Amino acid sequence: MSDRSFPPRAWAIAFAGIARRETLRFVNQRGRFLAALVRPLVWLFIFAAGFRAVLGLSITPPYQTYVLYEVYVTPGLVAMIQLFNGMQSSLSMVYDRETGAMRTLLVSPFPRWFLLASKLVAGVLVSIIQVYTFLAIAWLWDVRPPVWGYLTVLPALVLAGLMLGAMGLFLSSAIRQLENFAGVMNFVIFPMFFASSALYPLWRMRESSTLLHDICAANPFTYAVELIRFALYGQVNWLALAVVLGCLAGFFGAAVFMYDPSKGLWARRKGTA
């Protein structure tokens, strides 16, 4: 018999098992790794090169001098990797639910919040591997933040990844079928990315449209981008940190509620899990 009372070591074993499985799946899906890298690199190499000529950037924190557009857009592309990774995790959870693999996770005797949190953290670890690979390539492209920035950005990557992953987790509980995932791409990922400070500073947005600026300012993804941007230069954007932490708590709480067997939509559905 396995230990029924679960000492602390058993929780660590369960987390390590979930993390190992996510890593193995990631390693087995090399196409996913390449796709996750190619997407931001296309933006960096092609889109940013074109925009450099037409978009002037004044000095805005955390930058202390004029920066090339490639430098400005890099934190946004880092957040983009994490956004897509969060959605990829969401997609895999919907797929697992359709195939039945999700059931084996949810019938584990560990609490459901712990299982979901473990899956979330494991997904973030995978996204951080992708981010550092991207940053290494960007370095070769002359996007060179301070060396210590690569270290100080790590907590921001963890928090932003957790927030975006929790959002994906919440979405996965609400999506009924895999086919509906295309809608998520159109109505969540693209609007979140474009209506944010990832590609343009918010003051630029205001010049164009106050309404658009306000939408961008209300977008949680903007704060994930800014948290990463400041952390990459050894600074903390406290507003961004507060918003990311708040959204993380909100999205994760909503996801746990939705996956609860006695509450949420999960309990009212037939044939799920």
Added chain:
Amino acid sequence: MTAALEIDHVSHSFGRVTALDDVSLTVPRGGFTALLGVNGAGKTTLFSLITRLYDNSSGSIRVAGHDLRRQPRQALARLGVVFQSRAMDADLSVRQNLAYHASLHGIGRSNAAARIEAVLAQVGLAEKSGDRISALSGGQQRRAEIARALIHSPDILLLDEATVGLDVKSRAEVLALTRRLIADHGVSALWATHIMDEIQPDDDLVILHQGRVLRQGSAGQIAAGQGLTRAFLDLTGVAAA
């Protein structure tokens, strides 16, 4: 001695649709209990309640004496489940899948390695441990699913239409394996099916129809000399419909 599984006056609805209506049944320890019902009878919903994918809105479920709502950890730790659809990761090997499921029960690597050897030997897949799930035949995949369900040494196995989609030979193998596990290892089993041939006269039988238990008893007694198919059709009124 407490029963392996006790379901007492359980009901469940999806919105206005009643899926289970005042269901009560018992699975004795070390026995094979067949849960017979046509598609849509409520078998999968019942399994979802027993595995706590949903909470039951009324009644109680006890696994090896542990109330599922008040002691979910203890109850779930005693359950091994084989779902109707594939639940293992097709891209991972049998061993990797089993190690993952061992971790979901808090079993560490060294213990897990020993358990994996043991359960693979029990289901006759010892030589396939390094193969990917996608490389196994349908029957082998089901046996791997049973190995997964056994990894934490549960008291009771729940098998939801475990032979669906298998050819006759694989179906017979999976059924024989389950019966052997009961005989050799004292595991109890609740075997949901709609196939009469899988039930033997000595088996404990529960007939579920339109969310209600119509009969529980030995299959031989329920058949009452007229054959199980005839008895089932008479009880459910399916033939008349």
